[in-house]
Amino acid sequence: MTFQIQAVTIYGKQPDQMRTVPFDTGTLNIVTGDSRRGKSALLTIIDYCLASSGYPVKAGKVRDYVSTYAVTLVKPNQRLFVARRAPEGKAAVSTVLCIISQAPGTPPPPLEDLNFVTPLDAAKDMLSDFCGIDRTVRVPAVGRAQTIAPSIRHALFFCLQAQNEVANPDLLFHSQGEEWRPNTIRGVIPYFLGAVDPEQALLRNRLRLLRRDLADLEAALATTRNLDPAAGQARALLTEAVEAHLVPPLTGPESSAADVLGFLRQALNHTGPQPDQDSNDDPLGVLNTRRNELRRLHGQTRVKITDLKRALAENNDFTSQATEQRARLVSLGLLRRNPETSDATHCPVCDSSLPSANATVTALTRDLAHLEGDLQVIGSDTPAIQRLISQEEGQLQELRSALARNQEEINEVTAGLRALQQEPDDLRRAAIVQGRISLYLDTAAHQAIAPQVDDRREDLRRQIADLEELLSDDTQGERLASYLSLISQKITGKAAGLSLEHSENPIRLDVNRLTVVADRADGPLALANMGSGENHLGYHVATLLSLHEWFAEHRGPVPRLLILDQPSQVYFPPDHTGEAILRAHDRNKLLNIYQAIHHTLRLLGGQFQVVVMEHADLDHPAFSPYVTQRWRYDNDQALVPPSWIGQATD
Template identity: 70%
Template sequence: MTFQIQAVTIYGKQPGQVHTVPFEPGSLNIVTGDSRRGKSALLTIIDYCLASSDYPVKSGKVREYVSAFAITLVKPGEQLFVARRAPESKKGVSTVLCILSQTPGSPPPPLDELRFVTPRDVAKGLLSDFCGIDRNIRVPAVGRATLIAPSVRHALFFCFQAQNEIANEDVLFHSQGEEWRPNTIRGVIPYFLGATDREQALLRNRLRLARRDLSDHEAKLAIANNLAPAAGQAQALLTEAIEAHLLDPAPDHEATAEGVLRLLREALLRRGPQPGPDRTDDPLTELRAYRGELRGRASRARVRIADLKAALAENSDFTDQANEQRARLATLGLLKRDPEASAAEQCPVCDSPVRSAHATVTALTTDLLHLQGDLHAIGSDTPAIERMISHEEGQLQELRSELARNQEEINEVTAASRTLDQEPDDVRRAAIVQGRISLYLDTAAQLAVGPRMEDRTEELRTRIAELETLLSEDVQGDRLTSFLSLINQEIRKKAQELALEHSSSPIRLDVNRLTVVADTVEGPVPLRDMGSGDNHLGYHVATLLSLHEWFAENDNPVPGVLILDQPSQVYFPPDHVGEEVLESDDRILLLNIFKAIHRTLRRLDGKLQVIVMEHADLEDPAFSDHVVHRWRRRDGQALVPAAWIPPEAD
């Protein structure tokens, strides 16, 4: 079982100032009261103490009069106390936390006994362990070539609903509206739903490493290959030798490694610079011009590849549709020609002549022949297009290698020019160039006499093929589809209990678009098109309750906590600031939300804790019996005690 929240504690800036807000695990906890009493700060404090990278607590009295925050986390037989200092004035977010393992039931320690020494990354790991997250798992990040290590921070996507999220038509999960978060949520959902197989995750990681090893190995082989074009450093040294008059500026120097090495050895044997006209051209200008030409060729190659792939896709689409039509028309073969009535066809069932079908059948047969001809032409074109794509991709890879060599040559020539420009004497310049050539040739000689690099390309490719075969069965995809199907049934059931629009249609959680969709006879209806705010609120609550039922019943590593901030806001006017009586219909709709929460809590029997911050204060037992804190301005009750605030600042 994962953790729930026992209490939130704040420490004031004066000695001895401590205020603890307790909560009841495994049940509904409602904190109601006027605005600006610190209700919404509870969610941000919990977020901050769970190793947030920023400081989410909004400005106001909480920021002004609190020096440290803490939360007490509990699960059967265990208790963890987590504290974090508030940022000091004009300083960054605190990067260290205090984490203490306590005996269950222990109160928060005094501030002066806390030692803030645990780095945030370490604290995140400890909290992930306490949550039950397997830190050896890696899942692919959607849209990026990286892997994600799921942590407690990712689990909170499904535990928080801030005030601007609880009824948002465009956002279903916590912090979904922030940059890069949607792809992260898509990446971790399979793990938290239990669809990620640990062995499969390890195999994916091995496949990624094997592909990287193959790429590195092929690059090293290209460098070690004597028949390959000369390295950029060798080409740059050749250019320097020509600039220093150690070699003639012949335009047809050999480009192979062997040819360049021969010329460099020749330059090393020269005794000083040879008389001759100075070069008027700038080698850097030539190199950069050549780089521009290479980039243009590479760009044109990419365009050709894109065009060829588009043509291939069109051929594939046409072939699929044409094959379907051919299969339908092929049934004409069942009609047999009647030899005694040439204008008639015979029914395949009773063998009686069908005279009226002749003209139609003839036309359709002609169409079938044309269609078969088109399919034959397309079938002939497709391999040719695939060969052209392969050829163009090979050309593009060669251009990329040439660009890399060109950049290396530019770097070498630029560095050498800076050194040689400081030498006014031609003889000294030539000597410096010969020294650089000597060092390079010595290194090349050592490589030549050393053992040749073993070609492991086939071995690596075989390993990659084996891993791809093991991963060919989309176990995760099948499991995810199955699990979502079961969760979708619960979402629809709750939507019907809440009498939400479109709840009579199949409802599904779309993990690609991160929204809820109703599949109606008119087409799919996403959350943003599902009517008013009470529908958006209802589907948020129905989805999150259904997910937490799944998490709890399958012991998945998501905190057994759901925090909802101001669900009643859709029923209050925009300028609402204090107590206000809800209309009868709105009151019924809001109570239905709390009754749905109660049904889930009863079903999970202590495995889920729900904390709700509210403006509303309803007299119905479904609400009033679960109010744990009531912060009214007239009573002086708030998160930050009135005694902490100077009279002149209140």
């Protein structure tokens, strides 16, 4: 079971300044009043006290005269008082909260009794638990290689509609316009709708971690291979050592890894250049020549593989056709009759009179023999072609490795020559090369004595395969699609009840685009293209009421709370500041919104609470009995009492 809000409390900056705004649970609460009386601050205070990472309370009298904010959360037989200071000094936000578990009916405590010791993260976890959120669940973050632990902050996407959101054609959910929020909303919707199986979620998280471990292990093994002393870097350093006359020119076949290391150690111990060295050697030219030869061989090998694969495909095509023809001939059963001893005038199949029957049998037998001979030849050729393909592919891989080593050598020699060209003195050049060799040998020695990376790739791959098999029957996607279909039916019914444009068509909630869409005969129409603030407001209300009906009916861990800030704004001009007076048509349209809210409240029977902050004050049974606060200039009422403003602040 999750919670509703029983009260919002503010504490002034002077002693004994305390104001509580109560709310009735399980019903509609309307706070009506003029502009700049503190109505919109109620939503931001609730948001702030529910572990917001920022300070959403806007600048004005509330910020100027309030030191601490608090909310009272209630659910059956439980009550939680949550208080949070306003930021002090140059701090952007207060990072500690006061959370007190109270007995039902307990009033908010005075400010001096509050002890702010709960860190923000711990407070968020406590509020998530109080909301009924399973904090062991992890859901994938859309568009990012990480997972999300659903929390109270994510549940509020579906509970709050600020003044700039309640009729916004581009934003359906609270804070959807902030960076990264759309993907976060997409990621957590399946959990709050009940489409996520907690056990499956744990398995998916385990699979994600195993895949990450496998990627990390492969990277570590690749690093180990790159530090192999026989890598191209070592051979390139040996080339530089020859160029710097630290070792004699190499002759004969390519040196082994051990030989390369031996030559490098010899170069490191050398104290002077070798005499009679040919200074006109061009190591970079030799490497480029070698690279051209490797690329030529690489191209030839690829052509060979292509030709062999084409020949293999032709063999397979011929074998398939020939086998089919042979099967047809054999199926006639003609071979059981000996054309030399049989009656030449009778059919070997039906024994009817047929001139030259044995001649036909003889021809068919000869064709069959040719086919069998061809099949035997092709059958003996195919394995040989496959072996040749395998050999050439192995040769191609070796050439690729040789090209990679050659490129490493070119890079190293180029860097070395660039440095050496700046040193005219042969001894200084040799010293630079020896320094590079020393660094490489030290690195190779460290690698040799370092703990070996345990190659657990096969074990990790086996575990990944096992988990993938376990998750192969996971039906989360199907469940989500089914739930969204049912919720969309609710939205369609409410849109029709509000007489919204396009409501004669099926309306669906699109969680990928985070909007509602009318599926018309001429194509889908998203909310942003529907036009009119009345439509935007109506579809917002229809969608959120439908979602909360689903949450309540399926025990979704979302606060049973919806806060709407000034839904009547679509019927007033932007600069309206006086008493809220609506034309008859607009008044009826606004009352339809409240009738839809009452319908959901009756349907859920006390399990749902709606708080609305309004300019309008309608004399109607759907509105006036539910007004809990009237904050207007003519009665001198506001969220912050006028008496606070008249006192000096600290």
